[in-house]
Amino acid sequence: MNWQQICDDPALQDLPFKIELNEVGQIVMTPVDNNRGRLQARLGALIMRHAPGGEVIAECSVVTEKGVKVPDVAWISSSFLARHGYSTPYPEAPEICVEVASPSNSSRQLAKKRSLYFASGAQEVWICDAFGNLEFHTAAGEIETSALIPDFPDNI
Numbered sequence: 001m002n003w004q005q006i007c008d009d010p011a012l013q014d015l016p017f018k019i020e021l022n023e024v025g026q027i028v029m030t031p032v033d034n035n036r037g038r039l040q041a042r043l044g045a046l047i048m049r050h051a052p053g054g055e056v057i058a059e060c061s062v063v064t065e066k067g068v069k070v071p072d073v074a075w076i077s078s079s080f081l082a083r084h085g086y087s088t089p090y091p092e093a094p095e096i097c098v099e100v101a102s103p104s105n106s107s108r109q110l111a112k113k114r115s116l117y118f119a120s121g122a123q124e125v126w127i128c129d130a131f132g133n134l135e136f137h138t139a140a141g142e143i144e145t146s147a148l149i150p151d152f153p154d155n156i
Helices: 003-008 034-050 078-084 107-119
Strands: 017-021 027-031 054-058 062-064 067-069 073-077 096-100 124-128 134-138 141-143
Touching: 003 017, 034 054, 034 073, 034 096, 054 078, 062 107, 067 107, 073 078, 096 107, 107 124
Parallel strands: 096 124
Antiparallel strands: 017 027, 017 067, 054 073, 062 067, 073 096, 124 134, 134 141
16 A cells, blocks of 8 residues: 555544555554543644744654655654645654654664654654653664754753
8 A cells, every 4th residue: 555545545534543554554453542642732832832933733644765764753843844835744854753652662663763764864853752841863873852953852
């Protein structure tokens, strides 16, 4: 399957899962968790408060070398928006991709997603744990605070 087929398939609408595609077009689903949803909403609101001049997108679809991945929250600059509008999926990763870790995520899985987002053009990838603690990463490794939004808190 491709991403547009998934978006258009009525049988895949309103599922209680986050849907992604792997590199061979297979659907990968992650159960939706209310705490993750709460953290996604808080992250989006805080990013908008600390980073005017861009937009926040929840469940943002991004083409990667291993299929379409969906960061829980993404921040896109005005220039990114001018290049891509709201095309689905985005052909490159937004500047900031945020993953809210679920209990089923291993550190290896999160590291793989980080590398996929960086390979697709992300400047930073943030990982948020179930308690709202944030890690900030660039392609070079973990950093103390976000370089793009320096005053962003490390716990929400």
